[in-house]
Amino acid sequence: MRASRAADEIGVVVHGPEVVDSGRAREALDRLERIGSVTAVLGGTMGRVAVIDAALEDRIDISRRETPSRSVQRLMPSVDVVVLLNYAKTAETGLAFGAMVAERAKPHKPLILAEYSGPFASVLAGGAGGIAERIAGALGFPMVAAPQPPGMTASSGRTVTRTIFGAVPGENVSVNGIVIGRAEEERVTISATDGRIVQVLGAEVKEHGLEKIPSVDLEAAILRTGDVRRTEASARRVREPGRDAVLIDHAAEGTFEAARGAGVAVTVGDDTTAIAGEVLARLGIPLVGIVDGDLDMLCPRTVAPKGSYILRVRPGSDDLVGRRVREEVFGGGDRISMEGLDNEDLVDLVKRAAGEDLRSLRRL
Template sequence: MRYGVVIHGPEVIDLGIAGKVLDQLGAMGEVEANIGGAMGVAALIDAGLEDRVTVKGRQLVSDALVDMDRRCDQVILLNSSKTPASGQALGRMVVSRVAQRLEVPLVQIDSGFYICWRPPIDPSVASLVRTMNLREAPPAKMVEMSPYRRVISGVEIGENVWMDGIVVGKATDEVVEVRLVQGELVFTGLEPKAHGLEKLSITDLSRTIIRSGSVRRTEGGEGRLQATGDRIILIDHRAEDALFRGRDIKAAVSVGDDTTRIATSLLARLGVPVIGIVDGDEDGICMDSNAAEGSIRIVLQPGNDDQLGALVRERIFRGQDEIEYQGTIGELTSKIKHLAGNKVRSLVR
C-alpha cells in the first residue's frame, strides 16, 4: 500500500500531528508526503522533517491532491483548522476543484475530525483515525468554483484577510465574500485596505490563495540551516516567496512592515539576515520575531517605505530582483540609509 499525504499549513506540523501520522503510516506501507507554502516549509525546518516531506513551492493543495492521486493507493489531506467549519470549508473548496480528476480514496484528517471525501477508507487509515480519537464529519456538497467569486468561511471578526500574501483588509463578518467585477475586487464582510489592494493583480479568484488571521497560529521548534552565497535579493511583496528565493544568498532587503516581519521570520530558518525598510504600519499578521544574526530594520517617517524601496531597486539593484554583492551587510545598510536621507527615524537591530 502506498499512501500519499498532502500537508496543508504549518499548524499540523507544529502540533506534532504530521510527524505522528507519517510515522504510523510508514509502519503500514510506503509513504510519500508533500507540502506547499512557505510557512509550512518553515515548520518543516523547525521540526526537522525537511528530509521526509517534498517541498512543492506555492503549489495549490488541489493540484497536490491530483499529483498524489496518480501515484498512490490512498490520499490523505492533513490539516489543522482554526474551527471545524473552516476545516470543512477548506476540504470542500480544494476537493470541488478536482473531484472529477480523482480516482483513489481521499480522506481529510483535521483537528478533532476526519472526512471521507472519496470512499472507501483503507483499513490502516481507519485504524489511524481511531487511535487519534477523531469523529467522522459528513462530506459537504461540492461547489462549482468560479474565477469571479470566492466565499471565505470561519473568519473571526477583526482578523486580517490576505490574498496571495498581501493584506487586503479586516473582516467585519464571519463570512467574507470576494467578487471580481470588471477587473476590480469587491468585498462583502470586509473593510478594505487600499494600500494592499493596489499591489494586487488578480484575474482568477479560483487560483488565488486567500487566508485570514496570522500566517502561523502555532509555534514550532528552532531548526536552522546555514546561509551561503554572494547574492542579495529584494523583497517588496509576496514575502512568503522569500523562503524559496533565499537558498544560497548572502542577505535580503525587504520593503514594508509586514513583508519585513514575514521575510525575516522565514529567512531566519536559512540563517539569512534581512535589512528591512519599514515605516511603522504593520498589520500584525506574523507574530514570529525570529531573525538571523545581522538583521536590521531601517525605520522611516510614516509613508516613506515604498518610495525608498523603489529607490533601492533603481540605485542598488539596478532594476533587478537580485544581484551579486561582494560587500558586507553593514556597508549595504549604510548605502540604504544614505538613500533615505532625513527620512530615517531609527535603526532597530
Template sequence: MEIGLVIHGPEVIDSGQAKKIIELLSSKGTVTSMIAGTMGKTAVIDAHMENIIDIRRSLKPSECIEKCIDTKDVIYLLNHGKKLETGIAFARMVISHVKRKDEKPIVHIESPGSSDGVVIPWNKLAHEHAKTIANELGLSIIIASEQEKEILLEKEGERVVRHLTGVQPGEKILVNGIVVGSATSFEVSIIAENGYITQIKGGTMKEHGVEKIHDYENLTPIDLKSAWVKSGRLRSDNFKARTLKTCELGTFSNKENKMQKQGICAVIVDHAAEKVFEIVPGADVAVTVGDDTTILAADILYRLGIPIIGITDGDSDGISHKTHIFPGSTILRLIPDSDDVIGRKILINLFMNKKNMNFASQDELKDMIIKQAVGAIKYIKEY
C-alpha cells in the same frame, strides 16, 4: 503500498499530529510527505522534520495531490482549520481543482487530536482507507457528499465573488499574503472585476493593500479563483524557532554558485513574503520592503541563517506571530507612507529591476540603501 501525504499549514506540525500520522502510515507502506504553504515549511524546520517532509517544492495542495496520483496507491490530505467547517471548505476547494480526483483514493484527515477532528473520504475508492485511519485515530467519518454544499466561489462573466469561511470580526483578510482588508462580520466576500479587487462585503477594504496586490501603476490582475486567501494570524506561538546548520541547508545554500561569485548575493523581497523559500536559494542577505513583509521574511530567513535589511515605516497589520531576526540584520524605520517609495528606488537604482544582484559586501549594500533613503529615515536598528 505507496502512500502520499499532503500536509497543509503549520498547525498539524506544531501540534505533533503530523509526526504521529506519518509514523502510523509508515506501518502500512512507504510514505512520501510534502507540505504546502510557507508557514508550514517553517514549522517543518522548527520540528526537525525537513528530511521527512519535503519542503523544497512550491506547489499548491491540489498540485501536490496531482503529483501523487501517478505514483501513489492512496493519498491523504492533512489539515487543521480554524473550525471544522473551515477545514471542510478548504478541502472541498482543493479537491475541486484536482483534475483526476477519482483515479486514486483521497482521504482527508481534518484537525486530528481535536474534539471536532474528522476523516473524510473524497471519492468512492477512499472509503475503506478512511474507515481504517478513522478507527486508528479515534475520529469520526463524514461523507463529503452528505455535507451542505457551500458555494464558495461565484463567477459571472468577468466578475468573481470569493466567499470566506470561519472568519471572525476584526481579523485581517489576506490575498496571496498581502492584507487587503479587515472583517467586520462573520460573512465576508471578496469581489473582483476583470481581475481587480473592487469590494469586500462584510469587511473594510485596505486601499494600499489592494494597490500592492495589483502592483501599483502596473495594474496587474490576479486570479481570485485560485488565489491564496486567508483571514486571521498566520501561525500560533506554539513553537520554538530553529536555525538550520550549514550542513543542513541543502539546496537553500546553493554552495556551488557561492564559490563561483565574488562578494555577496542579495535578493529583494517586496511584499512577497509567502514566496521567500522560492526567492532566497543562494542568497547571503535579503532586502525586505514593507512592515509585515519584513516581519514575516525575517522570521522565515532566521531558519536559513540569512540576515535582512528591512525597509519599514510603522504600518504593520499585526498578522504575524513572534518574530525572530538573524544576527547581522538591519531595520530602517522610515517616516510614514514611505517604505514603498524607497523600496521602488532600491529596486530600480540598486537592483536594476532584478530580483537579485551581487554586491561587494553587506555593509556596502546597507550604505547604498541608506543613501537611497536619506531624508526619510527616522532611525536605524542593528541586530
C-alpha cells in the same frame, strides 16, 4: 498482518504550520506507516518553516512551493489514496478547506481529510470504501460526512469571485500575504475584474493594502484570514547562506525561493519583513527591512535573523522607498551580486535610496 493492496501506497499532503507545530503531523506519519508505504509532501507555504523547526524535512518533502490542491494532483498517479492533514481554527473551517481542495484538485482516486480540530476524518472524493475506515482507525478518528462543496470560487465573464469561510471578526484578511482588510463576518467574499480587486464583502477594507495589489490572479491567489502561524516552535537553522543580495518586495510567501543563493535580503513592508524574517532566520540570512510602522501582525511571533537592520521610513512611504531601492540599488531587478560589498555597504546604499524619507536605523 499486511495491509490490503488498496491501502499500500498512501500519499499525505500536510497543510499549514499548526498540524506540524502541534506534533500531529509526526504522529500521523508514524501511525500511517504501520498500514502502508507513505509519501508525504507539504501543500502550502508557511508550513515549510514549521517542518524545518520540527526536523521533519527528511519525512515531508518541502522542496516545492505549491497549493494543497496541486500537491494532491501530483501525488495521485503514484499512490492509492491521498490523506490531507490539517489543523483548522474550527471543524467547520476545516471541512470548508477540505471541500475547496477537493473542488480544485478534482481527484480521480480517494481523497480523505484528516482534520485535527475535530478530530475527525472525512471522505472528500472517490469511493474510498474500506480504505477510509482503515486510515481513520489508524489515526484514531471518527468518520464524518463531507459537506457539498460550497462554491468558493466563481467566474462570470472578466470577474472572479472567491469566498473565505470561517473568518473570526477582527482578523486580518490577506491576499498573497498583503492585508486588504479586517473581517467583520464569518464569510468574506472578494471579487476581482480583469485582475483588479473591485469588491470585498464581509470585511472592513484597508485601502492602502489594496493599493499594493494592482493586479492579482484571484483564482490562484493565497487567501487567508488570521495569522500565518497560530502556533509556536523554536527556530532551527538548516542552510548556509550564499553571496547574492535579493529584494523581497511585498512577496513574503516566496521567500524560500527568492533566498536561494542569497547572503542577505532587502525586505519591503512591515508584514513582509516580519514574515520573511521567520523564513530567513532558518536559512541564516540577515535582512535589511524597510518598514513604515504599518504592521498588521500577520506574523505576531517573529524571529529576527542575526545581523539584520531595520530602516524605518516616513509613514506611508515604504512602497515608494522600495521602488527607489529596486531601481537605484538592484538595477531594476531583484538580485545583485555582493562581490566586493559587505552588508554594511548594502545598508548604506539603501539609506541613500531612502533619502529624506528615512526616519531611523536600527541593528538587531
